[in-house]
Amino acid sequence: MSDVTLTLSGLTKTYLSGTPGEVQVLRGADLELRAGEAVALVAPSGAGKSTLLHIAGLLDTPDMGEVEIAGQAATGKGDRTRTAIRRRDVGFVYQFHHLLPEFTALENIVLPQLANGISDKAAQERAMQLLDRVGVAGRAGHRPAALSGGEQQRVAFCRALANQPRVLLADEPTGNLDPETADQVFTALMALVRDDGLSALIATHNLELAARMDRVLRLEGGLLKPVE
Structure with missing residues (x-):
């Protein structure tokens, strides 16, 4: 069985700009992400x-190209199928934690598990x-x-991993943190990735953190290019 958990093939995406004309953001981007691999973007x-x-992460669709997650082709599938793949196999972390303010840290991690049919007891144990x-x-x-910024983001990591996804996608996960806290939070994130054999694609402006990952890719001219 292949250990490739995420495949992006020939992705293109164009947006209409505010002025006449179009902005082509992706021009045929390709990527293979393997189990246990952390890649900086x-x-x-x-x-x-x-x-x-x-x-x-199946939150948007390409104009052209293919997305395959955990061996299952997702491009062109209906919303229900895409949602099922995303819930089962993908975890998201953003620059802002997006935790539900009226719930505790524990409850924020339990809720997505309940939505996936996990019992309350098992969900609390996992959390x-x-x-x-x-x-x-x-x-x-x-x-x-009542949590610090670093604590909030650690809880957000836990929520993203609550349903044991195969792929973790993170968009500037330490961008709102001071350098010392960012380093601590990133270390915690990488421990989760390594221990669980996750595939992680992590967008970051922090080149020091990027250098601690297995590969660094630069998105340039709508294509993904390796950074040596």
């Missing part, structure tokens, strides 16, 4: 990193295990407003 703001991540692994189990009963 770097590019200037506006180059299309978020667009690429959204297409890879506590994840919180313990990133060092914030003692904050399980606190709501997001």
Whole structure:
């Protein structure tokens, strides 16, 4: 069985701009991501990193090209099928944590599991295990407003991994944090990726963090190019 968990083939995406004309963000982007591999995605703001991540995670569709996740072709599938693949196999982390403010850290991780049919007991056990692994189990009963920025983002990582996805997509996950906290949070994220054998595609402006991953790709001219 192949260990490739995410394949992007020939992705193109064009948007209409505010002035007459079009902006072609992707021009045939290709990528293979393997189990246990962490790949950094770097590019200037506006180059299309978020667009690429959204297409890879089935939140958007390409004009042309193919997306395959965990061996299942997703391009051209109906919304129900795409949603099922995304819930089962993809986890998302954003620059802002997007935790639900009225729920505790624990509840924020339990909820997506309940939506996937996991029992409440099993969901709580999984949530506590994840919180313990990133060092914030003692904050399980606190709501997001009572957590520090680093704690909020660690909880967001746990929520993204709650349903044991195969692929993790992260868009500037340390972008709102000071350098010391960013380093601590990134270390926690990489431990989760390595221990669980996840595939991770992480967009970042932080070249020091990018260098700690297995590969660095630059999105340039709508194509993905390796950075040596």
